[in-house]
Amino acid sequence: MKVEFQAPQGKILKVSGNCISLVGDDIDTDRIIPARFLKCVDFESLGDAVFEDDRKDLKGKHPFDLPSNQNASILLVNSNFGCGSSREHAPQALIRWGIKAIIGESFAEIFYSNCLAIGMPCFTLAKKNIKSLQVKAEKGSLFFEIDIKNVIAIEGSTKYNLELKESSKNMFLSGEWDATSALLKNIKLIESKMDNLPYINLNK
Amino acid sequence: MSQNTLFDKVWDLHKVADLNGGSSQIFIGLHLIHEVTSPQAFGALKDKNLLVKFPSRTIATVDHIVPTDNQSRPFKDNLAEQMIETLEKNCKKHKIKFFNIGSGSQGIVHVVAPELGLTQPGMTIACGDSHTSTHGAFGSIAFGIGTSQVRDVLASQTLAMNKLKVRQIWCKNKLSDGVFAKDLVLHIINKLGVKAGVGYAYEFSGPAIDSLSMEERMTICNMSIEGGARCGYVNPDKVTFNYIKKRQFAPKDENWVKAVAWWKSLVSEKDAIYDDVVKIDASKVEPTVTWGITPGQSIGVSQKIPELNELSIDDQFIAGEAYEYMGLHPGQAIKNTPIDVCFIGSCTNGRISDLRVAAEIVQNHKVSPNVKAFVVPGSEKVAKEAIEEGLDKIFKEAGFQWREPGCSMCLAMNPDKLKGNQVSASSSNRNFKGRQGSPSGRTLLMSPAMVAAAAIEGKVSDVREFIKK
Structure with a gap:
């Protein structure tokens, strides 16, 4: 039984946990959370439905069903992860299942910004490193300690230099990934922009 | 930069x-x-x-x-x-x-x-x-x-x-008869790949884009995201201004004149610098059909599904997954693939011009008895206009169902869903596994004209043969 979900809050400096590896390129958000689960007015119940159709297909052998992965929190993926629909339900389903950070070859743009906006860092790592970690993960559990400030992951005695956009890194470290209050600090500038944009006046 | x-x-x-x-x-x-x-x-x-x-x-x-x-x-x-x-x-x-x-x-x-x-x-x-x-x-x-x-x-x-980089996709020459904006954008995604656009805005330009109507340009920009680009755009011109003029929320009177002058000033300068430039020959594009589970897995209707060794190493893993899921074999022609469901609609191709083109194809034909075909207009305005032009009658007489507006079976959040492993010929934008409402449902993306042709023949067909008839 999983512990109750607690949304991240404030500064995010370190993430650590067991790794769950999911092999495949171009895994889209329809696969992460099929559209029928979008019929909801909150995100609460999405955790159990993550990868629902892929999991049914694999009858208990999907990484998200393997007993050894049940406490995992660092997701290891390949390229263009999260492509397709902009549904935030996808990262919300992952975070509610228990994922706290993702390491991958590359991420789709909107998925990446959705993860940032809910406090779930997405790091990139070279393809060859991802592949070798995925092979290793099949043989036994891997435990990662990720230091966001230095953008490194330590697994056993190996140190991996991850990549993270500088602006994203700063937002995790300052807590401003939860952007609303930072944006509202500039309210006077926003009002002035509203008053001065050509089309807003031309459409009055 | x-x-x-x-x-x-x-x-x-x-x-x-x-x-x-x-x-x-x-x-x-x-x-x-x-x-x-x-x-x-x-x-x-x-x-x-x-x-x-x-x-x-x-x-x-x-x-x-x-x-x-x-x-x-x-x-x-x-x-x-x-x-x-x-x-x-x-x-x-x-x-x-x-x-x-x-x-x-x-x-x-x-x-x-x-x-x-x-x-x-x-x-x-x-x-x-x-x-x-x-x-x-x-x-x-x-x-x-x-x-x-x-x-x-x-x-x-x-x-x-974060600011995006800008890639110009220069489309030279013009599309041939029977080839539409949908075919062009599927072709572009196939050439560049589904992740090439990550970090970029796509500027679609060149003679092939200039000659497109506003609705066709929308089809192109709509699918930028399928190429990984969060946004795509076309520089505004007369086609743009004529489309906007007199619409409900368009600028009026002297504001219209000011607006057009301002819009003209926004166009990319002749000496603009792009982070990348790609050239596409629009005259080489055929009616295009997807065979796989990403919008990049497409071929011209006369071509064969690629063998693994014809694909780059990076594309091979997902191709293997696609053959298995779709039940299609490398080397097989896409033409004549049997179709169960035909869907005309979506934000990609559910506009009045899409319905006009499809209606022209189905007129005086009947939907194949094995096919369920339906048209979902993109909006109440599109539906009204289509009914005024009698398009609904043409579709209904041919055996299509005529529906009320919505996203419908593009993503199947409403009751319109594939059943089991049905194969759909769809004018929508995504052929992902399970996208159209059945976890084993299969989607072939194509233009509305190609969907219309598939509905009549009950299999993937070359719409150019209909135009000749």
Whole structure:
């Protein structure tokens, strides 16, 4: 039984946990959370439905069903992860299942910004490193300690230099990934922009 | 770094501030919302005790969950009813203009905003839907956002963003007869790949783009996201201005003259610098069909499904997955693949010109007895116009079902779904596993004209043979 979900809050400096590896390129958000689960007015119940159709297909052998992965929190993926629909339900389903950070070859743009906006860092790592970690993960559990400030992951005695956009890194470290209050600090500038944009006046 | 492109000009105009972390704060000129990705955003506003900052800059409609057979309320599906009620309540509470069912202007959000004249050049446009890139066809910077970002736009009318790079996709020559915007964009995605656009805005330009209608340009920009690009755009020109003129929310009288002059000034300069330039020969594009599970896995209708060794190493893994899921074999021709369901609609190809082209193909033909075929107009306005032109009759006489407007089987959040491993010929935008409502359902993306041809023949067919007849 999983512990109750607690949304991240404030500064995010370190993430650590067991790794769950999911092999495949171009895994889209329809696969992460099929559209029928979008019929909801909150995100609460999405955790159990993550990868629902892929999991049914694999009858208990999907990484998200393997007993050894049940406490995992660092997701290891390949390229263009999260492509397709902009549904935030996808990262919300992952975070509610228990994922706290993702390491991958590359991420789709909107998925990446959705993860940032809910406090779930997405790091990139070279393809060859991802592949070798995925092979290793099949043989036994891997435990990662990720230091966001230095953008490194330590697994056993190996140190991996991850990549993270500088602006994203700063937002995790300052807590401003939860952007609303930072944006509202500039309210006077926003009002002035509203008053001065050509089309807003031309459409009055 | 790009300079003097339309993207640069619009970005600079909307920049409010540099944020501490290094990203930019960008003003969003037009915010569109619908029932699926907004309820949690309004919930978050409530939790944070915030109000909508500029309610006049947000417009709502309902599209994803609406049934297309019977739209009377309450909807049979309780969850769908709850979602539309939540949107109605949120719009009322926050004084947001809502184009509801029966208003005459309801429809797919990316069909509705352009036809109302809300979408205009030079704007930044955001919506909790990845196909917001559609609006870039007008020379706006338009992109999809998630629900937390919807919350931020509601609260502050701004977003924290990193500037994108700009790739010009120069399309030379012209499309041949029977080849449409959908074929061109599928071809581009195939050539560049589904992840090539990550980090980029796509500028579609060149003679092949200039000669397209506004609706065709929307089809192209709509699928930028399928190529990985969060936004795609076309520089505005006479075609753009003529489309907008006299629409409900277009600038009026002396403001119209000023607006056109301003729009012209936004066009990418001749000496603009791009981060990348790609050239595509539009005259080489055939009617194009997807055979796999990503929109990049497509071929011309006369071609064969590629063998593994014809693909790059990076594309081989997903190709293997695709052969298995689709039940199609490498080396097999795509033409004559049997079809069970034909769907004409969606924000990609559910506009009046799409229905006209498809109706022209089906006129005096009958849908194959083994095929279920249906047309879902993109909006109430599209439906009205089609009925006035008698297109609904043409479709019905041929054996198509004529439905009410909505997103329908593009993503199957409403009752329109594939069953089992049915194969669908679809004018929509995604052929992902399970996309059209059945976990084993299979989708072949193509132009509305090609869907019409497939409906008649009951199998993938070359629409050019219909045009000759």
